[in-house]
Amino acid sequence: MALTDRLLDAWYKGHPALALMRPLESLYRRVVNRKRARFLAGQSERYKAPVPVIVVGNITIGGTGKTPLILWMIDHCRARGLRVGVVSRGYGARPPSLPWRVHPQQPAEQAGDEPLLIVNRTGVPLMIDPDRSQAVRALLAQEPLDLILSDDGLQHYRLARDLELVLIDAVRGLGNRRCLPAGPLREPVERLQSVDALLYNGAATDHADGYGFQLKPSALVNLLTGERQPVNHFPPGQALHAVAGIGNPQRFFNTLEGLHWRPVPHAFADHAVFTAQALSFSPSLPVVMTEKDAVKCAPFAAPDWWYLAVEAVPSPAFVSWFDSQLNRLLP
Template structure:
């Protein structure tokens, strides 16, 4: 019997009894999400706020996009900071100022990854306006990225970016629990950018008017050099030790994407271990994996830092935009920079 999540990405799933039974609940979720959107009272920010989020649950590539934005904005002369709910972490206090040596169990894995990779201010708090106030009081940030903040309406935003898994799209187009969506698909007509991971998803099946959609861009996820978890040594994947047993683990929204990427790069995997997204790894998890070399994602590595062994390497990835295949002439970099600059000029600091 199929698990419910398998129906989510079957576009003919409406014919199946479990989905039909859950459709009324999905309609209720969509209605509640819409009401929260239109009735929200949002706190304004003195600096531009960019929201990076998604409509569907699970991994779409939001974190690499957030890292990309931090680095892009820095190149353009801005001083960005990041706020996040800190999902999967239990901070000792809120707001929590994430440092590169913070514990993933406290900050959450994604905020810790961003803090370590970018070296920028990162603050986690389930109350986004409070996180923003703390960030601006302590750091001289002139633009803030609200990671996974699309459904958190308490904080006003100047730019909304939705990230979509290009391969899976919006699944069957239904809201939870019959489908993977947190809000209905027509929410896409109100955001500023749609970014497709790997390839452009076909949004026509969701009865969306193409003319009502915002600019859309496609990005890829390029792997970097493998990094040894203990020493920090970096080598290309092709230069990794040639050992008889190589295993891979991933506790992300879509683990198979990581495994497929490795195999596509010529890594021969004898075993793969998929964990739930935001899994809090323990020493026992690594000890139970049979392999002379273990590859993991950077997101998982930040949680295994204190007990990783000599076998452990992680593979960082970065978002790369190829606007040569875009239907519009202006690149994403140019559009987002112009949007932030325009917003900043309207703010009274």
């Protein structure tokens, strides 16, 4: 088991050795709290965009479903007639320069897997830069927009924001509720008291302190041909190789089991770089992966490689709340 996997296991299931990391956690908490206080007090420069900025982020290490929710928000805002853009850090991207405008069909190693997925799916104007304030400036210089969504960036205080949404895995929760390196939190749990809304990925109903949303499988898409098939394309009991290079691979494997298939799990690191050789599995079975992984594997895909497209389905209460916020921000 890789070190990151062992740490995740310890953070969410417990391990006595984590007590040794508490002095480092204390130092980390002080640094994080001072950084946030410095920006909020105006002691460090913050960029305030001329249009509303909505940050979709988390305080935990690991995947919480930000990208599917961003895709839903893009569609929802466009249905209201809004011109929406997206900014992202572009984790793992190696563009020729920064800020970098992501266009469909760019190489994933240049654009980053998540930004490329978003642009391929929606065609939305999207700019990547670790300095998200720079990304917003560059995007607004190229596009007339009404609203900007920041994919992650909750801790990037250089960019002022009008709304903060935090996603939490409904099953794993906040683990041991401790900060790095003694736990999975990027910021102390008290930070959640200052955000505008919490969304629990995988929750069938709303929580007392937040909203539920679920990821619903919508189609199987062939990497080589683009052919779309319904999720009952494979019969119940079908054995297949399941590939997931995401923050929480087990959630993907559970989804495949929920479709009554028999996945042989192959978990990779989040944002992993794939090769055809690494995905040459035995025995010969169909390969099903996440859409995020598919954007990196399409150039060398085999005929029986598929990705499972999923759609975020937020609760009606969240949709109503979000619409009220859009009405407030964009009168």
